[in-house]
Amino acid sequence: MLKFLKGVVGSAAGGIKDLPYSIGDPYAASWGSWTHCQGTSKEDNSPVSIFSFTASGAQDGRLAPARNGVKRLRTVRHPNVLSFLHSTEVEGMEGKITIYVVTEPVMPLAEKIKDMGLIDTQRDEYFAWGLHQVSKAVSFLNNDCKLVHGNVCLSAVVVTPALDWKLHAFDVLAEFDGANPEASGPMLQYEWLVGSQYKSLEFAKADWALIRKSPQYALDAWGLGCLIYELFSNTNLAKTEDLRNTAPIPKNLLPDYQRLLSSQPSRRLNPSKLIENSDFFQNKLVETIQFMEVLNLKDSVEKDSFFRKLSTLVEQLPRQIVLKKILPMVASALEFGSAAAPALTPFLKMGAWLSQDELTSKVVPTIVKLFASTDRAIRASLLQNIDQYGNAFPSQLLDEQVFPHLATGFSDTSALLRELTLKSMLILAPKVLWPSQPQANTTMW
Structure with a gap:
């Protein structure tokens, strides 16, 4: 440093x-x-x-x-x-x-939303995943660290290349001082940086005695309400009164939205409870990613059932999120052994939606590692689907890292693997760097 x-x-x-x-x-x-x-x-x-x-x-x-x-x-x-x-x-x-x-x-959330162009159910599913992530960050600050962010809003959220939402803009952030409710002076030393449209009633009045008596999450719960309004109204909050317009808010989120924006700080919804109880987060995208995040804790029966359904499920989810978030998670699970052969089918299906260059960079490296696996089910699945990715192998990579493992299939004790290995050569043979044949000796004696 x-x-x-x-x-x-x-x-x-x-x-x-x-x-x-x-x-x-x-x-x-x-x-x-x-x-x-x-x-x-x-x-x-x-x-x-x-x-x-x-x-x-x-x-x-x-x-x-x-x-x-x-x-x-x-x-x-x-x-x-x-x-x-x-x-x-x-x-x-x-x-x-x-x-x-x-x-x-990262890039600003507002710009990423505009670029993605999601609508209807797919938009709501992605917003649910993002709000779930931001709520976890706010809950961590409030409940675990006893900190107050002070200005949770659309511009305080950015998005990673994997489409994850991250909270930042910590200029106002401070320790929650609830032990001394009669203390004079602001708890948030730099509160003047916060726009008036984002301030709750007690915040706007600078009622620091009330703020100190309130739950440590009260100000940021209000901020989450402001973020929700800006997301679904597709506009920056202009004045506090606009928060009363609930028309853009999804019906299954509306009760939580109203609790976040309660006029009484003590009655506002703790972000941790929002995460745990909101019906809005009960959708296929959130549940799929959450399952993948704790995959190591699942037993083999749960994993196999999940991956057999995933091939159909990914067709219903936002394509951009599938390719940038779920595909890398499945690749990692396959590489590190937390996913078995049933995961290959959805993995290759998602890979088929990539361009040729992306297929080579995002799918082939995982395939190369899997060819070294001793799991016959994985080897068989790789060979059965060779037509989906075989042409994406660079010749040198195929020759040096794949073919030595693939060639063991010619003498495998499993008749199925021997047959699949032989059939795979119809696709791979033109790309293998075969040794040059010695030229015939044509010298005249």
Whole structure:
């Protein structure tokens, strides 16, 4: 880390020297005064996100909360919180101070939703999965860490390439101080950064005594209600009164939405209860991903039943989420042995929806590893479906890593494997790098 800091701090003129990341195009929007740009690592060209904030000087009131946000993001670790990689400050000309924060690659939720173009049931299923993830992050902050985010809303959520939702924008985040309800002064030191449209009644009135007496999740429960409104209304919240318009909210989410936005802080719904009890989360997409996340805890009968149904199920789920989220999860399960032969059928079915290049990069590496398996059921399934992926093998990869394992099938004790191995050569033979034949000696004596 010290080496990184020395490399990025510029000269007296305030330039960025030897920053090990290239800053790309900015996204259209970000939270607060931050700018969110695409970026890449100069070391291996891997993608990242780079957030930057520029203060006019050391006395700029926004500088302290920005530093708070960086510190909090660095120290709070959770699967549904944006993953921090690096940060640094650079002093520029005229005393300007710029903070750079490097994170895993993400894009703003609003932009990703627009790009995906989901509608109707598929949109609601994806929103349910995303809200489930954000609610878990908020519950972790509130119930486990006794922290208050303070500004949960659409712009505080970003999306990974695997289409997972991550919570960030921690500038306002602070410890919940419920032990001293009569204390003067705000509990959230930087509450002035929060837009008035996102503030509950007690927050808008700066009634800190009431806030301290309320449950630690009360402010962020309200924020989850604001996020839900912005998602389903497809617009940024303009004023608090707009939250009363419940027409866009799905009927099976409406009771929870109303409890999150209760006028009485003590009656608001704990995010943990939202996760556990909401009917809105009971859908095929959420249940499928949740099953995959705890696959190691399932017995073989449950796994086989799940994977036999998955081939049909993936046809009903949003195609983008199937390919970017579920396909990699099934690939990982096959590679590490937590899934058996029945998982190959849906895996190859999903792989057939990829382009040829994507098939080679996302499916073939798993297939190569599976050819080394001693499980006859897996070997048989691979050979029976060779027509779905055989042409995607680069010749050298096939020759060096696949054919030595495949060739053992010619002498296997199982007649079925011998037959399937022989039939597979109809597809693979043209791609195998056969040894060059010696030329005949034509020398005339």
